[in-house]
Amino acid sequence: MTAVLSDVNAMVAGQGGDGSLTVITLLGNVLARRGFHLYSTRNVASRIKGGPAAALLRGSSEPRSGMGDDVDIFVAFDDEAIETVGSRVAPGGFVVYDSSAGPLPSGFLPEETTVIEIPFGRFAVRDLRRELFKNSLAFGVISRILSFADAEAAAVLEERFAARPELVARNLQALREGFAFADEHGFAENAGPIRLTDTPSEDRILISGNHAAAFGFLVAGVRFFAGYPITPATEVLEFMTRHIGTYGGAAIQAEDELAAVNMALGASLTGVRSLVATSGPGISLMQEGIGHAGAAELPLVVIDAQRSGPSTGMPTKSEQSDIGMLVHGGNGDFPRIVLAPGDPSQAFDLAVAATNLAQWIQGPVYLMLDQALSQDSVTVPLFDVTGVEIDAGLRLTQRQLDTLDEYRRYAITEDGLSPLAVPGMPGGMSLVTGNEHDEWGRVSTDPGNRAAMMDKRARKIDAVKDDLPKGLRFGDETGPVGILGVGMESGVMREAVERLAVDGISLAGLQPRTIWPVLDETLAFIASRERVYVVEHNHEGQLAQILASIGEANGSVRSILKYDGVPFTPGELIDRIVLEEST
Amino acid sequence: MTATYRPVEPIWCAGCGHFGVEAALAGALADLVIPKHETLVLAGIGCSGTIQNNLGAYGYHALHGRVLPTAAGAWEANPDLTVIAAGGDGDGYAIGMGHLIHTFRRNPSFTYIVMNNGIYGLTKGQNSPTRQGTATIDAILLGLSVLETTFIARGFTRAPDQLRRLTTAALTHAREGRGFAFLEVLSPCVTYNDTYPVWEAEQLDLDADDGYDPTDRSAAFTRVVDLQSQNRIPIGLIYRDPAAESRSFVNPAASSIEPASHVESYMDVMSRYRI
Numbered sequence A: 001m002t003a004v005l006s007d008v009n010a011m012v013a014g015q016g017g018d019g020s021l022t023v024i025t026l027l028g029n030v031l032a033r034r035g036f037h038l039y040s041t042r043n044v045a046s047r048i049k050g051g052p053a054a055a056l057l058r059g060s061s062e063p064r065s066g067m068g069d070d071v072d073i074f075v076a077f078d079d080e081a082i083e084t085v086g087s088r089v090a091p092g093g094f095v096v097y098d099s100s101a102g103p104l105p106s107g108f109l110p111e112e113t114t115v116i117e118i119p120f121g122r123f124a125v126r127d128l129r130r131e132l133f134k135n136s137l138a139f140g141v142i143s144r145i146l147s148f149a150d151a152e153a154a155a156v157l158e159e160r161f162a163a164r165p166e167l168v169a170r171n172l173q174a175l176r177e178g179f180a181f182a183d184e185h186g187f188a189e190n191a192g193p194i195r196l197t198d199t200p201s202e203d204r205i206l207i208s209g210n211h212a213a214a215f216g217f218l219v220a221g222v223r224f225f226a227g228y229p230i231t232p233a234t235e236v237l238e239f240m241t242r243h244i245g246t247y248g249g250a251a252i253q254a255e256d257e258l259a260a261v262n263m264a265l266g267a268s269l270t271g272v273r274s275l276v277a278t279s280g281p282g283i284s285l286m287q288e289g290i291g292h293a294g295a296a297e298l299p300l301v302v303i304d305a306q307r308s309g310p311s312t313g314m315p316t317k318s319e320q321s322d323i324g325m326l327v328h329g330g331n332g333d334f335p336r337i338v339l340a341p342g343d344p345s346q347a348f349d350l351a352v353a354a355t356n357l358a359q360w361i362q363g364p365v366y367l368m369l370d371q372a373l374s375q376d377s378v379t380v381p382l383f384d385v386t387g388v389e390i391d392a393g394l395r396l397t398q399r400q401l402d403t404l405d406e407y408r409r410y411a412i413t414e415d416g417l418s419p420l421a422v423p424g425m426p427g428g429m430s431l432v433t434g435n436e437h438d439e440w441g442r443v444s445t446d447p448g449n450r451a452a453m454m455d456k457r458a459r460k461i462d463a464v465k466d467d468l469p470k471g472l473r474f475g476d477e478t479g480p481v482g483i484l485g486v487g488m489e490s491g492v493m494r495e496a497v498e499r500l501a502v503d504g505i506s507l508a509g510l511q512p513r514t515i516w517p518v519l520d521e522t523l524a525f526i527a528s529r530e531r532v533y534v535v536e537h538n539h540e541g542q543l544a545q546i547l548a549s550i551g552e553a554n555g556s557v558r559s560i561l562k563y564d565g566v567p568f569t570p571g572e573l574i575d576r577i578v579l580e581e582s583t
Numbered sequence B: 001m002t003a004t005y006r007p008v009e010p011i012w013c014a015g016c017g018h019f020g021v022e023a024a025l026a027g028a029l030a031d032l033v034i035p036k037h038e039t040l041v042l043a044g045i046g047c048s049g050t051i052q053n054n055l056g057a058y059g060y061h062a063l064h065g066r067v068l069p070t071a072a073g074a075w076e077a078n079p080d081l082t083v084i085a086a087g088g089d090g091d092g093y094a095i096g097m098g099h100l101i102h103t104f105r106r107n108p109s110f111t112y113i114v115m116n117n118g119i120y121g122l123t124k125g126q127n128s129p130t131r132q133g134t135a136t137i138d139a140i141l142l143g144l145s146v147l148e149t150t151f152i153a154r155g156f157t158r159a160p161d162q163l164r165r166l167t168t169a170a171l172t173h174a175r176e177g178r179g180f181a182f183l184e185v186l187s188p189c190v191t192y193n194d195t196y197p198v199w200e201a202e203q204l205d206l207d208a209d210d211g212y213d214p215t216d217r218s219a220a221f222t223r224v225v226d227l228q229s230q231n232r233i234p235i236g237l238i239y240r241d242p243a244a245e246s247r248s249f250v251n252p253a254a255s256s257i258e259p260a261s262h263v264e265s266y267m268d269v270m271s272r273y274r275i
């Protein structure tokens, strides 16, 4: 019997050194050629080489921003893999098991699982590159399970090793060994137990949130980056270090996050679009500098790739527990904007928006990510590079400055925005300071001036409110019950809502892209509903608290929380919603 | 010409050493004929951290201890500016000390002037890491121990001509792209720690010593250590790396950010992610 799937989930697990990703990469290439959308994630228990690691891939005819409920195909390179993640195999799923590691541990896999045992170790002696060899062999078996043509599988393998021709022959041989094992189980070419639906293919990229955001910032004109390595934000540092120099920019690996944020402030002072990227512990260290951007009115963009906290927490695990710090952190009151994309396409778009908004408000703008969004890779359409507009805010040209009789760096204006001249411009000399100051930037504690300056800075947010990215709606627009979440919850919420609708439970969904300031549309969404479930990965319901403290109908906000470091699967989220709805 | 802010009157106590530092800096900027609009003076937090208000140039008040990374960012972003970082000994040697070591190491081409008075003036006289009679740090020895260091000098506000010369030399070193110019100035706080009499007695002018070779790093190190053990404080040009060449730098502030001018290249970057 052949199952026809439009959504397939695969997992490969073994010791970190097994290069589990290779099988997943090869599989992804076939699925992509067949027009499937991809979502891929890694589950790394240990950050150093060795230790159990799993790579997961979802291919689906609909775009998805998260893994499915369970996996259809599981390649387990050792017994520990079966023991730790075997329970994720779907009923009726397929497991390829490396039996040279010992007999299949019993009691970890669902009953109806088909297990194909292969003593991979037998081939090890014949090949120096055992890991690759194992991967190609396993790939041969799963290609047959998924009813791929043998040539189709061989083609992606050849492409993968195109740069290393000496490896092609051996890996093709391993692939054929895999076909032979499949034959023994009766999985003939094009006739396996699973068949995929036909899906039209289109030009796509496979990219993580970190890379998409970093690329967005580059295109938005960021020419200065400072960072300090930290999981899960490091890819931004790596991307910038690699690319920014091509465009005449500078990327610096600072001695710590205090240095990084202050370097960015210094660069911003000269008019260069500046970015820092870090995670919770680094955001904590940057709080003073971010407040300084608010007080001294310097454009600054900060990426927070959130990880599980508090303190060092679980560096490789996803969480959304910095929301309170981003919205309220730092000493004193200062205007700020917090944007939250839900997938790599949005990360690109909001990176551009964040950069331009920072120029307008001359203050800090956060791009809030979380580990899953930051590091998981998703297929998305190509970004619209030519559609990106560089908006300089109130930055003065020399010609404009020359027409002014006098220049006040902190001129108090109706909308709070002050025209900006930068060092190097004759006639634009100013004093920039985080001390309270007068319009010229001279330190002042005059009560009238103080109040006027606080009000001026606050007004800047109202001035850009209409330009803040709006939320994305899904589900039943008119439903009395709502669901709301950001970042890593975005994709899984949509999927849960779709599936619940099939069962006759309709929900109205909102994914706000601007968390702070809270937009009127967000408040209206909540106020017009009987209840709204706010889904988030933290213990205290940080987003729900913010919404409840601002909205009028605050009794209608209810939290659905998770803080074990693992994203929701759609099924889990559905269960939680159903449970809430039945009590 | 557009009118801008009027420089502020110094807020310092009469007799404060910081007046001397400002006079030397203003003099050096004038001697080198550096236009005010191309001059960016960044200062830390402290009595010393108000110097930028008095000069009429572009001024920036950094966070306490963060003047070096801020100046480094400004200089990286626009190396065509004359970037001058200034601050106190508390700012530079206590809360900001970590940055000093790394700035020596990176050797960016800007000037850093530390106004050392042995105490925290602004917060009313607590000990700093250079307070004599306590366990102290010598930033000059620290700088000499970093291989990338290219310029170290120490001035004294009681020797104003030398101080102006040293300031000019530091600015010139940095402006020529030879690297980080570090100038510590003995700048007494007459209110909380009047070290004028002690420092006048203890200072020793290496500029006046014909036998001293400021281009010999190990000799400089030995000499400073020896003087330290004799309770003498060397002033003058302590070290200049003779191999420090004049470099030019890419200027991000002058780079094109219009997407239209980079479309092809951006598409290339994006193509690496194609599947």
Ligand SMILES: Cc1ncc(C[n+]2csc(CCOP(=O)(O)OP(=O)(O)O)c2C)c(N)n1
Residues within 6 Å of the ligand: B044, B045, B046, B047, B048, B049, B064, B087, B088, B089, B090, B091, B092, B115, B117, B119, B120, B121, B122, B123, B128
């Ligand atoms: C993070 C932080 N901690 C403490 C202070 C308080 N503070 C202001 S100035 C200063 C010390 C200034 O001493 P120094 O740098 O030697 O300058 P001086 O006043 O002696 O010129 C301190 C501790 C601050 N502004 N910020």
Ligand code: SF4
Residues within 6 Å of the ligand: B011, B012, B013, B015, B016, B017, B018, B047, B048, B117, B121, B122, B188, B189, B190, B191, B192
């Ligand atoms: S307190 Fe000391 S350092 Fe501050 S201005 Fe007065 S004399 Fe100068």
Ligand SMILES: [Mg+2]
Residues within 6 Å of the ligand: B046, B088, B089, B090, B115, B116, B117, B118, B119, B120, B121, B128
């Ligand atoms: Mg001091």
